[in-house]
Structures are given as C-alpha cells and as structure tokens.
Amino acid sequence: MQQSHDRGYRALFSNVELVQQLLESFVHESWVKDIDFTQASLFNTSVISPAYQKTESDVIWRLPLKTGSELYLFLLLEFQSSVDQFMAFRMLQYIIQLYHSLKKQNPKLTTLPPVFPVVLYNGEQPWTAPVQFADLIQPPIPGSYIPRFEYFKLAENECKREDLLRLQNLISALFLIETSTVEEYPSTIEQIVDILETVQPVLYREVVRWLWHTIGQEAPPELDRLPLTKEVPTMLAAELQREREAIRQKGKLEGISEGLQKGKLEGKLEGKLEGILEGKKETARKLKARGMSLQDISDITGLSIELIQSL
Known part of the structure; x- marks a missing residue:
C-alpha cells in the first residue's frame, strides 16, 4: 500500500x-x-x-x-x-x-x-x-x-499545524493529512473539506483517491460518479471512524491478558485471546504500512515495540 x-x-x-x-x-x-x-x-x-x-x-x-x-x-x-x-x-x-x-x-x-x-x-x-x-x-x-x-x-x-491551517490551500491540506495522527485524522478531514471543494474536478478526485490510499484502502468505485460535494470526504471520515472503533475494540486485549494472568479465565479463552492478538497484529501491520511511528502503534494496539518491529 x-x-x-x-x-x-x-x-x-x-x-x-x-x-x-x-x-x-x-x-x-x-x-x-x-x-x-x-x-x-x-x-x-x-x-x-x-x-x-x-x-x-x-x-x-x-x-x-x-x-x-x-x-x-x-x-x-x-x-x-x-x-x-x-x-x-x-x-x-x-x-x-x-x-x-x-x-x-x-x-x-x-x-x-x-x-x-x-x-x-x-x-x-x-x-x-x-x-x-x-x-x-x-x-x-x-x-x-x-x-x-x-x-x-x-x-x-x-511545518507547524497552525501555519498550514492558515494557508487554506490544497498543498497545506495534503501536508496536514500527512502529519496528522490517527486521532487527528477525522477532524483534519473535516477541516479541509472546504479546501477540497475549490479544487478542479480531475485533481479533486486524484486527491480523494490518495486520501483513501493513506488509510490502506481502495477508493470506492462510485467515486467518479459522485458530484463534487462534501459527500466523498464524509464517506472517508466515516470509514476512519469505523477503523478507530475497531482499533479501540481490539484494545480490550490488555484486560483479557490481565485476567488470564490472575487465573480468572479458563483455557477456552486462550483461543479467543490468540485470535484477538492476531487481530491486533494485523492492525499493527496496516498502521506500520501507512508510515505511523512504532510508538504510536504501540500506544494504540498495546503491542510491544519489539513485536511490532518483527511484523
């Protein structure tokens, strides 16, 4: 990707x-x-x-x-x-x-x-x-x-975020996206919607395709048929929100791990834990492929930096 x-x-x-x-x-x-x-x-x-x-x-x-x-x-x-x-x-x-x-x-x-x-x-x-x-x-x-x-x-x-926001043009919008954290991503998308609407149609669609690539997904096939409105960035922001929620759900691994260590969970949960761990690893791989720092991935997924490096 x-x-x-x-x-x-x-x-x-x-x-x-x-x-x-x-x-x-x-x-x-x-x-x-x-x-x-x-x-x-x-x-x-x-x-x-x-x-x-x-x-x-x-x-x-x-x-x-x-x-x-x-x-x-x-x-x-x-x-x-x-x-x-x-x-x-x-x-x-x-x-x-x-x-x-x-x-x-x-x-x-x-x-x-x-x-x-x-x-x-x-x-x-x-x-x-x-x-x-x-x-x-x-x-x-x-x-x-x-x-x-x-x-x-x-x-x-x-580049300082406040300086980029002050520019209010497409190049500043791209830099804002590139330098945003996962948590800042949805709000950044909302902030640049008005900028995107001033862009020529061909470049607009190229930008939106690139935005979808930054979250590790292909742009929706209906992109070329959609009017140049806030609809496309809204779709993207919704997808980002779903992805954040998935990451948050996978974050329950720590609680399950603690329960296992205290002997409160039986062996049948070990399989579930293993599945969740694999899910967190997959999430870490995706975030790593997008260029996120190892420390941020560790903070989000709860995995150790050493394990993330090995993925």
Missing part, C-alpha cells in the same frame, strides 16, 4: 495547480512570481541518459518565465523513513544527468537553464542530512575547488 500511496502522491504533483501552490506557499524567492504557470509542462524523463534510474519519486517541470527564459523544477518526493545522508550528492547527480539530456537534445546550446532542486520529505524522523554538497567533503580544501550546490529542503514534519 505504501507504493500506491507514493504513486498517488507523484500523480498529485504532476498537476500544475499543486506545483504552483507548493512554490508560492513555501519558496520565498522573487523569481517564483515571474513563472508563467499557464505554459508549464512536465519534462519527459524517459529521454534522460540510461544512467538515470527512473523512479516513482521524482517529477520534473519545465517552467517558462514571463521574461522569456525558463527554468526547471526538479521535485524529488522522499518517502523513505530513514534520512539519506548523501541526498546532496544524489540530487547533484540527477541534475547533471538532466543537463546531459538537455545538451543532447540541443547540441547548439551555449548556456544551460537553471534547475531548482526540491526535496519534499514526508518521513517522521528529523531531516539531518546536509543540504549543501560541500558539507559532505571532508577534510575541506579551498572552497573554489569544491562544487557549490545546495538543494531546497521541505520537510513536512517541520
């Missing part, structure tokens, strides 16, 4: 409306105001050299500027739970490969367009990797002999 989530996220950022919100909301550079988003186009990564390994985690946009020039946005969606210490090196490689491709397409080029590299990180751990390539070089030598390169880091877990 994590792969479905990742593909869904990439599909969202293949829509220029969301890319525009991302840049205008979080990249406070003067050139952002000069982008002509009506002429933006996705770059076909299949033309990049064979050394470039196509993944589901990158999106490249060609963004014309109102001045007549252009720049490229290289958006890398980092879904790994661990932080890549060599991200600056990795991004530098990608950009060099992009330049190779552009030069091959047009051998008469005498200059290269700027590329703005963005790493969008949705993991739980703090992002600790250097954003500057030079910080990976040890020991340092005079700076003019070390490539000067830096990527723009956007870590969702560093």
Whole structure:
C-alpha cells in the first residue's frame, strides 16, 4: 500500500495547480512570481541518459518565465523513513544527468537553464542530512575547488499545524493529512473539506483517491460518479471512524491478558485471546504500512515495540 500511496502522491504533483501552490506557499524567492504557470509542462524523463534510474519519486517541470527564459523544477518526493545522508550528492547527480539530456537534445546550446532542486520529505524522523554538497567533503580544501550546490529542503514534519491551517490551500491540506495522527485524522478531514471543494474536478478526485490510499484502502468505485460535494470526504471520515472503533475494540486485549494472568479465565479463552492478538497484529501491520511511528502503534494496539518491529 505504501507504493500506491507514493504513486498517488507523484500523480498529485504532476498537476500544475499543486506545483504552483507548493512554490508560492513555501519558496520565498522573487523569481517564483515571474513563472508563467499557464505554459508549464512536465519534462519527459524517459529521454534522460540510461544512467538515470527512473523512479516513482521524482517529477520534473519545465517552467517558462514571463521574461522569456525558463527554468526547471526538479521535485524529488522522499518517502523513505530513514534520512539519506548523501541526498546532496544524489540530487547533484540527477541534475547533471538532466543537463546531459538537455545538451543532447540541443547540441547548439551555449548556456544551460537553471534547475531548482526540491526535496519534499514526508518521513517522521528529523531531516539531518546536509543540504549543501560541500558539507559532505571532508577534510575541506579551498572552497573554489569544491562544487557549490545546495538543494531546497521541505520537510513536512517541520511545518507547524497552525501555519498550514492558515494557508487554506490544497498543498497545506495534503501536508496536514500527512502529519496528522490517527486521532487527528477525522477532524483534519473535516477541516479541509472546504479546501477540497475549490479544487478542479480531475485533481479533486486524484486527491480523494490518495486520501483513501493513506488509510490502506481502495477508493470506492462510485467515486467518479459522485458530484463534487462534501459527500466523498464524509464517506472517508466515516470509514476512519469505523477503523478507530475497531482499533479501540481490539484494545480490550490488555484486560483479557490481565485476567488470564490472575487465573480468572479458563483455557477456552486462550483461543479467543490468540485470535484477538492476531487481530491486533494485523492492525499493527496496516498502521506500520501507512508510515505511523512504532510508538504510536504501540500506544494504540498495546503491542510491544519489539513485536511490532518483527511484523
């Protein structure tokens, strides 16, 4: 399900409306105001050299500027739970490969367009990797002999919830969902319903599909036939509420365990306990697949962190 989530996220950022919100909301550079988003186009990564390994985690946009020039946005969606210490090196490689491709397409080029590299990180751990390539070089030598390169880091877990709520746009709604706990999920859905209703129909349905994937389920088949009203998010919120109740019911395992330890329950209950334990394990697997922290899963299910790690 994590792969479905990742593909869904990439599909969202293949829509220029969301890319525009991302840049205008979080990249406070003067050139952002000069982008002509009506002429933006996705770059076909299949033309990049064979050394470039196509993944589901990158999106490249060609963004014309109102001045007549252009720049490229290289958006890398980092879904790994661990932080890549060599991200600056990795991004530098990608950009060099992009330049190779552009030069091959047009051998008469005498200059290269700027590329703005963005790493969008949705993991739980703090992002600790250097954003500057030079910080990976040890020991340092005079700076003019070390490539000067830096990527723009956007870590969702560093965004304050109140700031996201203040933005009131689709990109902030996505980040709110990504950073919400299980308990906050239904209320977050309610908070972003009005935002979703302002989204274009195609992107709206893409967002809702992604939302269903985040809870480990396929979107309902009737999604494409439903009008763009509050009905779909309400369905999603109801499903989340049922899931929370199921988790709460499974939480009775602790009480049963205590009773067994005190000898108050007979052997026939052991089978029931075993079934409930298996149910809790299955719940833990689902929550783990959605990227929830081990501690939160342990708090919800009552299972030990060691057992959850082994699942």
